[in-house]
Amino acid sequence: METPPNVDxxxxxxxxxxxxxxxxxxxxxxxxAKCIPGAKESNLNFGEVSCVDRCVNKYVDVHTLVGSKxxxxxxxxxxxQEAVQQTAQKIDSFFGSSKT
Structure with missing residues (x-):
């Protein structure tokens, strides 16, 4: 039984x-953990904001790169796999036609 495409x-x-x-x-x-190890204030300072921004950008860039690879x-x-299947079909048809 084949599942409908919308379910997939x-x-x-x-x-x-x-x-x-x-x-x-x-x-x-x-x-x-890297940028805000000891949060003691309610607001982030400039260094923490910059660190978080760079960290997030790097994380997303790496995630995107790994996904595309x-x-x-x-x-x-x-x-x-398609090439192997085509080769197997050719072999089967070759040997199948020589049996008759």
Missing amino acids: AVGAAIVEVQGVSDMFTRMQRACF LQESMEVQQKQ
Whole structure:
């Protein structure tokens, strides 16, 4: 039984939201620990704001880069699998036609 395409889209959207939420939580913890280790005042000072800004930008840039590299890798892997399947079909058709 094949699942409807809209169910797959909903599942993919849920996974994407979970991934973004996880990235945000990790980024928040990492940048807070690095830039605001001992928050004693209610407002951030200029150095803390600058540190958080740089940390968040780097975290998002790296996350985007890793995501695009992963996507490229998955596309290459899919093309390789398709090539293997085509080769297997050619071999099957070659040996299948020689049996008769």
